[in-house]
Amino acid sequence: xxxxxxxxxxxxxxxxxxxxxxxxxAEVRTGDVIGLLGLNGAGKTTLLETALGFAxxxxxxxxxFGRPASAIADERIKHRIGFVPQQDELIETMKGSEFLGxxxxxxxxxxxxxxxxxxxxxxxxxxxxxxxxxxxxRQKLSILAALGHEPELIVLDEPVASLDPLARxxxxxxxxxMVSSGERTIVFSTHIVSDLERIANRVWVLKDGxxxxxxxxxxxxxxxxxxxxxGGSRFPxxxxxxxxxxxxxxxxxxxx
Amino acid sequence: MxxxxxxxxxxxxxxxxxxxxxLAGAIVxxxxxxxxxxxxxxxxxxxxxxxxxxxxxxxxxxxRQLISNRRFALVPRLRMFAAAALLLxxxxxxxxxxxxAISLNAYSEAEVTLEPVAVTLLAFTLISAYVLISQWLVVxxxxxxxxxxxxxxxxRVSFVSDPLFDPLTVEPLLLVVAVCTGWIWLxxxxxxxxxxxxxxxxxxxxxxxSDPASPQQWHPDFGPVASPAGAxxxxxxxxxxxxxxxxxxxxxxxxVAMLGVLWILGAPLLDSESGRFPxxxxxxxxxxxxxxxxxxxxxxxxxxxxYLWLRRAGDRAELWRIMDRALLxxxxxxxxxxxxxxxxxxxxxxxxxxxxxxxxAGCVTLTALSSxxxxxxxxxxxxxxxxxxxxxxxxxxxxFNVAALxxxxxxxxxxxxxxLLAACALVVxxxxxxxxxxIDWCAIRPMRITGKQTN
Numbered sequence: 128x129x130x131x132x133x134x135x136x137x138x139x140x141x142x143x144x145x146x147x148x149x150x151x152x153a154e155v156r157t158g159d160v161i162g163l164l165g166l167n168g169a170g171k172t173t174l175l176e177t178a179l180g181f182a183x184x185x186x187x188x189x190x191x192f193g194r195p196a197s198a199i200a201d202e203r204i205k206h207r208i209g210f211v212p213q214q215d216e217l218i219e220t221m222k223g224s225e226f227l228g229x230x231x232x233x234x235x236x237x238x239x240x241x242x243x244x245x246x247x248x249x250x251x252x253x254x255x256x257x258x259x260x261x262x263x264x265r266q267k268l269s270i271l272a273a274l275g276h277e278p279e280l281i282v283l284d285e286p287v288a289s290l291d292p293l294a295r296x297x298x299x300x301x302x303x304x305m306v307s308s309g310e311r312t313i314v315f316s317t318h319i320v321s322d323l324e325r326i327a328n329r330v331w332v333l334k335d336g337x338x339x340x341x342x343x344x345x346x347x348x349x350x351x352x353x354x355x356x357x358g359g360s361r362f363p364x365x366x367x368x369x370x371x372x373x374x375x376x377x378x379x380x381x382x383x
Numbered sequence: 384m385x386x387x388x389x390x391x392x393x394x395x396x397x398x399x400x401x402x403x404x405x406l407a408g409a410i411v412x413x414x415x416x417x418x419x420x421x422x423x424x425x426x427x428x429x430x431x432x433x434x435x436x437x438x439x440x441x442x443x444x445x446x447r448q449l450i451s452n453r454r455f456a457l458v459p460r461l462r463m464f465a466a467a468a469l470l471l472x473x474x475x476x477x478x479x480x481x482x483x484a485i486s487l488n489a490y491s492e493a494e495v496t497l498e499p500v501a502v503t504l505l506a507f508t509l510i511s512a513y514v515l516i517s518q519w520l521v522v523x524x525x526x527x528x529x530x531x532x533x534x535x536x537x538x539r540v541s542f543v544s545d546p547l548f549d550p551l552t553v554e555p556l557l558l559v560v561a562v563c564t565g566w567i568w569l570x571x572x573x574x575x576x577x578x579x580x581x582x583x584x585x586x587x588x589x590x591x592x593s594d595p596a597s598p599q600q601w602h603p604d605f606g607p608v609a610s611p612a613g614a615x616x617x618x619x620x621x622x623x624x625x626x627x628x629x630x631x632x633x634x635x636x637x638x639v640a641m642l643g644v645l646w647i648l649g650a651p652l653l654d655s656e657s658g659r660f661p662x663x664x665x666x667x668x669x670x671x672x673x674x675x676x677x678x679x680x681x682x683x684x685x686x687x688x689x690y691l692w693l694r695r696a697g698d699r700a701e702l703w704r705i706m707d708r709a710l711l712x713x714x715x716x717x718x719x720x721x722x723x724x725x726x727x728x729x730x731x732x733x734x735x736x737x738x739x740x741x742x743x744a745g746c747v748t749l750t751a752l753s754s755x756x757x758x759x760x761x762x763x764x765x766x767x768x769x770x771x772x773x774x775x776x777x778x779x780x781x782x783f784n785v786a787a788l789x790x791x792x793x794x795x796x797x798x799x800x801x802x803l804l805a806a807c808a809l810v811v812x813x814x815x816x817x818x819x820x821x822i823d824w825c826a827i828r829p830m831r832i833t834g835k836q837t838n
Contacts, residue, residue: 142825198698218614229611
């Protein structure tokens with residue numbers, strides 16, 4: 128049975144007078160692997176973080192596992208979520224092993240074996256303090272910190288932006304392994320469209336604060352894109368204008 | 384010249400504001416004689432503190448940041464220009480002091496006149512020593528410190544032999560050679576390629592704990608830590624030892640540093656009338672130190688609470704309670720350590736017990752006020768201008784207090800401040816809680832101190 132994990136209803140968010148998110152309505156259900164695309168400054172980070180309760184919406188609502196996201200208090204619900212932020216949360220003077228040990232103390236179900244294996248596979252230098260790590264190594268450590276408690280919902284904000292191609296491949300394989308059971312839900316933002324095509328089953332495209340595409344990946348490629356843009360459809364699904372296009376071409380076409 | 388100086392004084396917006404404040408301070412300092420006689424001394428000290436304190440206390444650090452910044456690495460001869468600007472700033476500071484000395488000679492009724500050349504040389508030497516010593520991490524040169532420490536010792540010797548100090552008749556050659564060598568050393572170091580290195584430990588507390596995890600080994604236990612939530616909130620290992628060390632540092636660093644300055648200047652460390660330890664001076668600087676440290680330390684907590692949002696049970700109100708409890712624990716430690724310092728001062732000086740008691744109460748209330756204000760400012764996303772204004776107000780208050788004490792007033796007139804501070808702290812705490820309950824972690828993000836950043 129699929130459960131609605133995240134529900135966004137007419138979500139709006141402003142910073143000062145700038146409207147970052149405009150009337151966004153969408154749902155994330157169990158087993159979804161959603162790839163979020165958008166230009167720099169399109170509002171991807173704000174959307175993901177507002178969905179997780181880091182910010183209170185200016186209007187509309189966000190719910191997480193059926194509860195209002197910004198007022199969520201139940202630890203059991205919080206521990207079903209793993210979040211990899213764009214800006215890592217490492218403590219500069221702590222070694223990787225210490226930091227993971229520290230994070231592990233928050234969770235009753237911390238899987239040290241899994242983290243140990245991933246750290247070896249991803250070649251993460253756990254013996255070095257975070258301040259000595261490269262950006263890519265820091266990112267790997269952040270991902271490990273978000274996966275150790277084996278969350279049901281994994282939200283990743285540009286997780287592979289600083290990873291080398293090999294690390295990216297290994298990371299994606301791991302994600303594919305995680306979602307293959309169908310019990311895990313993943314929402315991730317990225318600029319690397321090929322990665323999205325490899326693992327996502329659904330695509331969100333954010334443009335000027337609006338969710339202009341919310342479509343299953345297969346539908347998107349085969350039938351064209353239905354654009355939920357104010358002022359009419361750019362590519363009605365029926366017209367099939369984008370049919371046969373790669374996702375990257377569709378994305379570029381949408382932003383022309 | 385102005386473009387060079389703007390590297391240090393006019394680069395960021397807060398620097399621009401502080402520069403105008405410094406100029407205002409310089410005007411007050413130079414025109415102190417237009418004030419009524421009763422407030423001339425405080426005006427002179429406060430004006431001088433503002434005029435010199437801000438630009439010179441940040442100059443060394445700004446210079447280090449400037450030459451370490453990768454963005455500027457390709458600017459031709461930037462390192463040399465920056466060093467020249469630092470020298471100019473030092474000269475400007477010395478000349479300001481010279482102008483103040485001339486003004487004092489002209490309008491002061493004191494019998495002793497100051498020798499402007501000697502005062503300028505003294506000021507130049509002291510400022511040079513300060514800005515050059517702060518460079519050793521960048522230029523990797525301990526020898527540089529040797530050269531700038533030498534004139535400090537010379538000044539100390541000169542002051543002891545002659546409190547009126549005329550360096551031109553005592554050790555002029557030594558001073559000039561030592562300071563010039565220090566500056567030449569710095570310029571030579573600037574010709575070498577830029578050295579990029581990680582910052583020193585971002586927080587002193589990190590080095591104080593033993594490290595349980597051996598290198599290259601997966602270690603699931605964290606080791607000695609009071610609370611993982613506290614560690615994430617503070618950004619370093621959280622334990623009683625680190626908290627105690629932090630409080631002790633905050634309470635002792637400033638007064639010990641100020642006593643060091645007095646020692647260098649040859650001022651009598653014991654009270655001239657009673658021949659006892661100047662406890663009032665020591666305790667006042669201690670009060671200032673802990674308040675300044677707390678404001679900086681707790682300011683980042685509201686933003687860092689986001690790290691607990693998905694990890695700890697509870698809504699924003701619960702996170703406030705976690706933070707508030709940690710803050711109150713720290714305040715208790717401040718009270719305990721301040722009491723020990725006060726007791727020590729009381730035994731040494733046999734002062735009226737009201738003084739140390741007021742000091743302990745002042746420490747706790749002022750720390751509470753500055754901590755909660757830091758939390759309020761950050762949680763509300765206030766502009767850094769607010770912090771700059773508060774910084775100026777604190778500096779002025781402190782300088783006026785010191786000036787008032789130096790001019791012989793008693794501490795008693797400051798007693799009424801304590802209940803006022805406590806009331807303000809309570810009000811600010813309520814406002815801080817309200818701000819935290821609607822904090823937007825998308826807009827307010829933790830400030831970071833990072834080391835090497837490479838791919």
